[in-house]
Amino acid sequence: MADELVRRVLGLPPDQQSTSLLGGAGLDEVVTVLDLRAGRVLVDLACGRGGYGLEIARRSGCRVVGVDFSAVAIEHARRRARVLRLADRADFRVGELTATGLSAASADAVLVVDSLQFAEPLPDALQECRRILRPGGRVIVTCWEALDADDERLSPRLRQLDLGRQLPRAGFVDVEVVDKPGWRLAEQALWQEALTIEAGNDAAMRSMQDEAQRMLATFDGLRRVLATARAPHSTKVSPP
Numbered sequence: 445m446a447d448e449l450v451r452r453v454l455g456l457p458p459d460q461q462s463t464s465l466l467g468g469a470g471l472d473e474v475v476t477v478l479d480l481r482a483g484r485v486l487v488d489l490a491c492g493r494g495g496y497g498l499e500i501a502r503r504s505g506c507r508v509v510g511v512d513f514s515a516v517a518i519e520h521a522r523r524r525a526r527v528l529r530l531a532d533r534a535d536f537r538v539g540e541l542t543a544t545g546l547s548a549a550s551a552d553a554v555l556v557v558d559s560l561q562f563a564e565p566l567p568d569a570l571q572e573c574r575r576i577l578r579p580g581g582r583v584i585v586t587c588w589e590a591l592d593a594d595d596e597r598l599s600p601r602l603r604q605l606d607l608g609r610q611l612p613r614a615g616f617v618d619v620e621v622v623d624k625p626g627w628r629l630a631e632q633a634l635w636q637e638a639l640t641i642e643a644g645n646d647a648a649m650r651s652m653q654d655e656a657q658r659m660l661a662t663f664d665g666l667r668r669v670l671a672t673a674r675a676p677h678s679t680k681v682s683p684p
């Protein structure tokens with residue numbers, strides 16, 4: 445019931461699996477910005493059940509490497525890749541946001557959907573993104589940022605995010621952090637509709653309703669952002 449509600453209100457493809465709040469319009473935008481094609485490698489970091497990376501692989505022809513610290517989520521993603529007949533282009537592994545186990549410069553692009561706030565510590569996860577990206581490769585992060593970092597109603601995890609400062613500090617260039625008010629409105633619609641549903645004994649739906657109460661209570665404190673940046677082509681420092 446919860447999956448169906450998320451897909452419908454956020455405008456996701458009918459068979460898309462999501463454990464986040466990136467909707468159909470956001471996914472289309474991410475696919476456009478990534479500009480991947482056959483032979484390219486996308487790392488979907490904290491991939492959960494693998495839904496976004498697999499959908500991007502399906503649309504673009506790229507390979508996807510999904511990493512998540514949940515072995516259960518990774519097993520689910522592997523099954524899903526087989527169902528979608530993408531197993532030959534998909535590799536799902538258990539790993540950490542801060543330690544993926546992937547080789548340096550092995551990714552053309554890294555995507556982190558609504559998960560960067562879980563990294564401990566957060567700067568190490570950005571360093572890891574940069575390490576696994578080839579020079580010139582692109583990182584895309586969807587997340588939320590606090591309008592006021594001192595707003596104690598918000599979780600410390602979300603209050604630590606400030607990608608406009610943190611991405612350059614991790615050595616990224618061409619950093620852009622863009623507000624996504626339309627995505628935020630879709631989220632609001634999702635939480636509001638979740639609260640109108642008779643959840644009965646559906647544990648996932650009841651948990652979503654608890655989350656909806658919390659999210660709506662602090663809705664005015666966060667902005668939704670799409671951050672993009674590139675790994676530099678060269679880290680050599682020019683002589684003075």
Ligand SMILES: C[S@@+](CC[C@H](N)C(=O)[O-])C[C@H]1O[C@@H](n2cnc3c(N)ncnc32)[C@H](O)[C@@H]1O
Nearest residue numbers: 462463464490491492513514540541557559562
């Ligand atoms: C909100 S879900 C998003 C999942 C997926 N990106 C999506 O959009 O459907 C957060 C994911 O982050 C994973 N996660 C949390 N902390 C992590 C960590 N330290 N290292 C790797 N994965 C982590 C969780 O297991 C979960 O799958």
